[in-house]
Amino acid sequence: MVARNRKLQLWVSLLAAIGIASIGSHAMVRLLGIRTGGVGYRLLAPGSGAPLALAEGSSLMASGISWELIAKEVGMGIENWFVAGSSPSEWESLMSRSPQARLRFIVVSAYDLNENFLCDYRAAVVPMTRSASDLRESRAAWQFSKRMLSQYPMEYVRALFPTVGRSDGVMVGLRDLLRRITSTWVTMESEAGPTIASRDDGAGDELATELVGDWPKDRVLRRMALMRAACQGKHSFDGPKKLALWRILRQATQQGRTIVVVLPVSPMYTEEFLTSEVVGQFEASLFEARRNAPEALWLRLDKVRELNSNDNFWDFVHMNVDGQRIATEAFLSAYRKSLNGE
Amino acid sequence: MIFTSFEYVLFFLAVLAVRRCLGNFIVEKWFLLIASYAFYMSWNIACGFLLLFTSLLDYFVGVGLGRIEDQRKRKLLVVLSIVANLGVLGFYKYTNFFLGNVHGTLSAMGFHPSSWSLDIILPAGISFFTFQSMTYTIETYRRNIRICHNPRDFLLFVGFFPQLLAGPINRAADLLPQFKSRVRAAVLDFEIGLVQFAVGAVKKLVISDQISPHVDLIFSTPGGFDGFTLLQGALGYALQIYCDFSGYSDMAIGSARMMGFRFMENFQMPYSSVTITEFWRRWHISLSTWLRDYLYIPLGGNRKGTTRTYLNIMLTMLLGGLWHGASWNFVLWGGLHGIALAIHKLWMAWNPLAALKGNVLFDVTWGGISRVLTFGVVVLAWIFFRAESWNAATEYLGRLFSWRSDGIRLASPYILPALGGVFLVHLLVQKDRQWAHEVPTKGMALRIVAYSGLILLLTCLAATDSAPFIYFQF
Numbered sequence: 001m002v003a004r005n006r007k008l009q010l011w012v013s014l015l016a017a018i019g020i021a022s023i024g025s026h027a028m029v030r031l032l033g034i035r036t037g038g039v040g041y042r043l044l045a046p047g048s049g050a051p052l053a054l055a056e057g058s059s060l061m062a063s064g065i066s067w068e069l070i071a072k073e074v075g076m077g078i079e080n081w082f083v084a085g086s087s088p089s090e091w092e093s094l095m096s097r098s099p100q101a102r103l104r105f106i107v108v109s110a111y112d113l114n115e116n117f118l119c120d121y122r123a124a125v126v127p128m129t130r131s132a133s134d135l136r137e138s139r140a141a142w143q144f145s146k147r148m149l150s151q152y153p154m155e156y157v158r159a160l161f162p163t164v165g166r167s168d169g170v171m172v173g174l175r176d177l178l179r180r181i182t183s184t185w186v187t188m189e190s191e192a193g194p195t196i197a198s199r200d201d202g203a204g205d206e207l208a209t210e211l212v213g214d215w216p217k218d219r220v221l222r223r224m225a226l227m228r229a230a231c232q233g234k235h236s237f238d239g240p241k242k243l244a245l246w247r248i249l250r251q252a253t254q255q256g257r258t259i260v261v262v263l264p265v266s267p268m269y270t271e272e273f274l275t276s277e278v279v280g281q282f283e284a285s286l287f288e289a290r291r292n293a294p295e296a297l298w299l300r301l302d303k304v305r306e307l308n309s310n311d312n313f314w315d316f317v318h319m320n321v322d323g324q325r326i327a328t329e330a331f332l333s334a335y336r337k338s339l340n341g342e
Numbered sequence: 343m344i345f346t347s348f349e350y351v352l353f354f355l356a357v358l359a360v361r362r363c364l365g366n367f368i369v370e371k372w373f374l375l376i377a378s379y380a381f382y383m384s385w386n387i388a389c390g391f392l393l394l395f396t397s398l399l400d401y402f403v404g405v406g407l408g409r410i411e412d413q414r415k416r417k418l419l420v421v422l423s424i425v426a427n428l429g430v431l432g433f434y435k436y437t438n439f440f441l442g443n444v445h446g447t448l449s450a451m452g453f454h455p456s457s458w459s460l461d462i463i464l465p466a467g468i469s470f471f472t473f474q475s476m477t478y479t480i481e482t483y484r485r486n487i488r489i490c491h492n493p494r495d496f497l498l499f500v501g502f503f504p505q506l507l508a509g510p511i512n513r514a515a516d517l518l519p520q521f522k523s524r525v526r527a528a529v530l531d532f533e534i535g536l537v538q539f540a541v542g543a544v545k546k547l548v549i550s551d552q553i554s555p556h557v558d559l560i561f562s563t564p565g566g567f568d569g570f571t572l573l574q575g576a577l578g579y580a581l582q583i584y585c586d587f588s589g590y591s592d593m594a595i596g597s598a599r600m601m602g603f604r605f606m607e608n609f610q611m612p613y614s615s616v617t618i619t620e621f622w623r624r625w626h627i628s629l630s631t632w633l634r635d636y637l638y639i640p641l642g643g644n645r646k647g648t649t650r651t652y653l654n655i656m657l658t659m660l661l662g663g664l665w666h667g668a669s670w671n672f673v674l675w676g677g678l679h680g681i682a683l684a685i686h687k688l689w690m691a692w693n694p695l696a697a698l699k700g701n702v703l704f705d706v707t708w709g710g711i712s713r714v715l716t717f718g719v720v721v722l723a724w725i726f727f728r729a730e731s732w733n734a735a736t737e738y739l740g741r742l743f744s745w746r747s748d749g750i751r752l753a754s755p756y757i758l759p760a761l762g763g764v765f766l767v768h769l770l771v772q773k774d775r776q777w778a779h780e781v782p783t784k785g786m787a788l789r790i791v792a793y794s795g796l797i798l799l800l801t802c803l804a805a806t807d808s809a810p811f812i813y814f815q816f
Contacts, residue, residue: 013789016794021794161801171756
């Protein structure tokens, strides 16, 4: 009788605790403004009538190119479906939302294509069966497979506790809240990851004039530590993202014109992560993708010498206003040359 | 399969569920043994055979000790067991260290041999299960425990999964009898185990894993940081290693308790210690008591005069340091603790402040000073433990003590709040109490509040990718 009572007490207290913690977790998301995902849509550049061009890329794409100028050049509106921190694996699932697109821009970089950066919303966008088959096909290591596949059960846990796996967001939110409350904590600054969520919303350019080269050294080190932790200090380009990129390219080139843009990352990022071996792997991966879709037009903005300066980036991977201007000019110049058959 | 992984949770739930369904005690023990070996072999299949070999060796030595009455033959058998165990441990753990040192010495003497090293995989938990297995043969030799005649029970004693990878190093006298009769966790036991497991997960995932990237950063290039940052790094590492290892121990003890088994406690708020001697009674208790019972006391302990006592302390701590890993840094760390223990012993013998004891003001002030001093010595020694090399450690200390201002100042948004939080806990919680054991005995309201807090901490602040436990490398 006593044991049964004790068991009942344990169940009640555990269920009540889970309920209270779940309410707390949801409240935390609301209070701190933590993004919990969802596919977003934005019109990068309006055109006459329905947009006929689709741009696929992460937040680097939005900050790296002035899409309005590109839209004028190609003579059609450009739209984009997005999730924060996305990569070819997520773009592949999103591209079916724009079946009418006649022109597709696929914007990649050494950062986006690094297999070790996993999109936090992958499980919500990419079917588990596809992830599993890509992992099998690319002969991914067990540790990596586990890391990726564990995102799927976590998706269910997140229904109850939306803050699970988002401790960086919670910490940043708490510090911002504290800063707002005290409003004197001027030395603190956001520790958000390099892919700033607000950029994915296309919100404001208030940070776009910042230069990563002007950052205090401690900020550089903290951000670099976060980034290293996010990718576990590893860069590789031979996995599910590569396979997804191949499929996107095949499908896109079958449906219409395809332009692949390779964006640069900042010299700081290159110095920290892109060893000659990593660069070799990246180039090999691009070479294979190119061979897979020879009809696509490839614009290598990462080879534009003027962009190779920290003054063109507002963080390690996102270009600022100056970088965007140079990149857009280089884009248009290369595009026009291709039209002229040069 | 580490305790903080999703697979371990699934594995553990499956073990609990299957064990509950098994009606036969013998079948249950076989099941636990198979599950334990599956758990261990998920790291490396070949290492499972090594575990089996060393366990069987000690089992047969035990059987032999039970049959033989001749003291000389008994001694020979136990020496065989010790040599074999330490030989295996030495081969896997110290061969490359030894070869490296010989190579270095020859190079320094003007010879230039080509580099020597063997491609040896260090079996996970070898230092722990070797020491645990040795407790059995030594105690059997001393006739302190009964011979285990059942190989299955003995294999389970050495290989039982919650303690296999990083302890606690359980004594044969404590754990073996628990496999003699069927144990089932009472509801209270289950609840205590669950809470202890959750507390361990909070220590590991919310504190240790969150601060480790910044601690690693500071220790990787100490020459680039100012004094404040280096102090933060040293304090951060003290916190990281404590939360990492005591978190692991809590999860191991909690897992066992949920199944009805009792393991010895491994940590008891060591940073609250007033003396370095007390620190070693509270830090890695299962190792420190092992070293005391099987090294320090057999060496003579404090029974063979003053000089020999200090020599024994130093030798025990130096070997204790070496047990942690094949590096001179660990030996030095052990040596520093040995010196600190010796100084404390000298101080206690001298006892110049004895007359002041009993005065409340003196007791409070001296208690505070002693605590800070003890913690300071421990943190200082951690720098040698963590630094990449001797040169890195001396550079770290040089810059820290000269309070250099020419480096980068990094105010870690993770380390500083964690230090504040843990400091507060040490201020508020009495050092001899076991929070995880007490809360489940309290009323419902308090339990609900405490459990909600634990779950909220884990779901909001746990690191996304958990790093392997630091002590797995030992």
